[in-house]
Amino acid sequence: MIQLSGVSKEYRVGPVKVTALADVSFGIEKGEFTVLAGPSGSGKTTLLRLLYRDEMPTEGEIRVAGYDVTRLRRSKIPQLRRAIGVVFQDAKLLPGRTVYENVAFVLRVLGAPRREMTARVMQVLKAVGLSARAQALPAQLSLGEQQRAALARALVKEPALLLADEPTGNLDEAIAEEILDLLKEIWSRGTTILLATHRATLADQLKRRTLVLHRGRLLKDED
Template sequence: MIEFSDVSKIYGNFWAALSDINIKIDQGEFVFVTGPTGAGKTTLLRLIYRDELPTKGIVKVFGHNLTTLRKKIIPELRRQIGIVFQDFKLLYERTAYENLEFSLRVIGIPKSVIKKKISDTMERLGIGHKSDSYPFELSGGEQQKVSLARALIKDPLILLADEPTGNIDPDGAAEILNIFREINYTGTTVIMATHNTKLAKSSRKRCIALDKGNLISDGSI
């Protein structure tokens, strides 16, 4: 479903954010991407949703080579991918509710089901009481949960989560992992980037470890 063949991403003329990466992720897998700051975790995720193209090698998602994928197809690809950004990327002039509403509208979900879907998802993440708040009125952890809700609400085939527990207390982090496990159980491929190796290890899932753009290990730990 996701395949990297000899993928390198070089910024500027020489900075290799990723070097010769070979990985294959099947539908329904739960994978952690770990490594210290600057290891290349975010870059790897950005290549999957075609926010960046590889400098060398091939990235395939759903069988499409993303380098040669026609521009017209990109929105279709992204519709299937829920993304939790490291810096949230919420719309700051819209409330939490409106942020979720917007993401459902753009993928054509009918108005009749939007309201219930939003309230269910917000309740599930424990932020139902914040639906009318603007992002600047929310704590970092609450903003992170809104960004998580926005990704989950699309029922994506792939969930990419970049440091989704970075602003959340340990209990909350465990709770989010549980939600990811449930989502994964229903068939969604979950790829979670984190520098919290302890959290990744304790889950006993596949772990792709990066350091300075190199693949250090890939397997269950």
């Protein structure tokens, strides 16, 4: 599902070069649940952004869901992104739209038929336990509920790969646990998941293969 070979990423900030990733190589099979761990600034978000072509690497090869990401034509980027759901630490919901509309929006952009839309949106809201909150605005939701809505939005296009960047970062422990349980459930239904976190305890708790980044280098890769 994911294959990185010799991937490096340098950012230029004025005259200064920042190495965010240095010679990273690894593979993730379809159906795996993998944790991407490492302290703040180690390159986790950068790595995820490379996977959905939000950034280009300075060097190296990247394959995701059958796409040669670095050689992908601009016109094909939407196809790549259709295969990838992304959730961030802050839910990034559209504030003026209801939960329902936030999720439906994705299908509208993808050109899904109107008839199917309501059923698919309600189905995914049910899966994340938000059926009763479909007509609420994001500001009327708890942080945990906002994160569930963000998950629903990522999942409604049925992506083969789900990238989660600190999805429990703003949540207290009990609610974070609920989100993790939800991720495991999504995974058990066949979605490949890559979860980035700087919290080592969370990585341990999940008992999944863990890729550890340190200053942009892949330190260890353990099951």
